[in-house]
Amino acid sequence: MKKHLLTLLILTLSLFFFTSCANSQKPAIGNDDDIIIIADSSLYYELEAEMLHVFEKIIYTPQPENLFNLQRENVEKLRHLKNRKNIIFLGTLDSDDKTSKYIKSALDSSVTKMITDGKEFFINKNNLWAKNQLVMFIVGNSVEELKKNILKGNEELLYSFRKTSNKRLFSQLYKPSLENKKIEAHLLSKYDWTIYVQPDVELAKSDSINNFVWLRGGRNRAIEQWMFIHWIENADAQYLNKDSLINIRNRVTKKYFRVSDDSVYVELSFGMSRPMISQASINERYALMSQGFWKFSDKTGGGPFISYSFLDEKTNRFYMIDASVFAPKYYKKKLIQRADVILTSFKTIDKLSEERKEDILDELE
Numbered sequence: 001m002k003k004h005l006l007t008l009l010i011l012t013l014s015l016f017f018f019t020s021c022a023n024s025q026k027p028a029i030g031n032d033d034d035i036i037i038i039a040d041s042s043l044y045y046e047l048e049a050e051m052l053h054v055f056e057k058i059i060y061t062p063q064p065e066n067l068f069n070l071q072r073e074n075v076e077k078l079r080h081l082k083n084r085k086n087i088i089f090l091g092t093l094d095s096d097d098k099t100s101k102y103i104k105s106a107l108d109s110s111v112t113k114m115i116t117d118g119k120e121f122f123i124n125k126n127n128l129w130a131k132n133q134l135v136m137f138i139v140g141n142s143v144e145e146l147k148k149n150i151l152k153g154n155e156e157l158l159y160s161f162r163k164t165s166n167k168r169l170f171s172q173l174y175k176p177s178l179e180n181k182k183i184e185a186h187l188l189s190k191y192d193w194t195i196y197v198q199p200d201v202e203l204a205k206s207d208s209i210n211n212f213v214w215l216r217g218g219r220n221r222a223i224e225q226w227m228f229i230h231w232i233e234n235a236d237a238q239y240l241n242k243d244s245l246i247n248i249r250n251r252v253t254k255k256y257f258r259v260s261d262d263s264v265y266v267e268l269s270f271g272m273s274r275p276m277i278s279q280a281s282i283n284e285r286y287a288l289m290s291q292g293f294w295k296f297s298d299k300t301g302g303g304p305f306i307s308y309s310f311l312d313e314k315t316n317r318f319y320m321i322d323a324s325v326f327a328p329k330y331y332k333k334k335l336i337q338r339a340d341v342i343l344t345s346f347k348t349i350d351k352l353s354e355e356r357k358e359d360i361l362d363e364l365e
Helices: 002-014 041-055 075-081 098-106 109-116 143-152 154-173 181-191 242-256 333-343 354-364
Strands: 034-038 058-060 064-066 069-073 086-092 122-126 134-140 201-207 212-217 224-232 266-269 276-282 285-296 302-312 317-326
Touching (some): 041 086, 041 143, 069 075, 075 098, 086 098, 086 143, 086 154, 098 134, 122 154, 134 143, 134 154, 181 201, 181 212, 212 242, 224 242, 224 333, 242 266, 242 285, 242 302, 276 302
Parallel strands (some): 086 134
Antiparallel strands (some): 058 064, 201 212, 212 224, 285 302, 302 317
């Protein structure tokens, strides 16, 4: 992950497209989950299965929903598509189709050499023709090489678009005038970390003895969101594995997420699938992202969850920050994405600027 972040930065700077001044760019348009694929029809036919596998991956919430929807277009239509939010150029260096020719003319020779040498196969360019836009170039020496690279790098390819989509959503959700700074200040002063708290969210539990905080939104409404932060002191990397994450989450929710008479509690559901765990990054820290389903122990309900777990090497704290959605009868892809975006606003005190710390802690005075 770290290697690719550095490499992608170098590659991004090596693109020589004519771009307009960022201040004059208009916001990108289109649905957040639509991706325009600029590719020759015959090339795309050969790579379609791999592209669908990566980007149109089905998630169950429990309703089946695609993460993204792909739409192939010819390079001749590019002039009318430059303002879209998500664009992928797909081509090979050994092909003479129009899209591949366009890609080769657009890439600097140093980038082309890295692709030729097999050191890289995708390049990201943010805000190329519009604000809040991601343009990705997926390029290989041949179709067969590209097939292997797309499947091998599927997590990083997907993560690029999810990260950009989350940034767009956070800019919509974050309302400085409405954030609950009193709760944020309480968390920062007591635990040395904080997270963006929306106006309809309450501090349902703050257990300093067991290192647990529960933030609850939409209590007793049609859509509820439960978010918890749990940490373990004097920890090490042994917690960053699938079995540990499953055991820790079940232990925490069994203790704190219970109905009023304590007869029913929340636990992980393995009915549809086991939790998916993948590599991620949160505030420049390596993390494991977990996604799956939770259920009530009496099987009367459930829903999706997402969590990030990481080790803060500065304090030797293991953190698990987790969000669950309970919204019977509603499609939940957008709801769990909103929860994901809020989770990534989590910051330990050393990651906050002095100005931001003062702004939050002023609420205590």
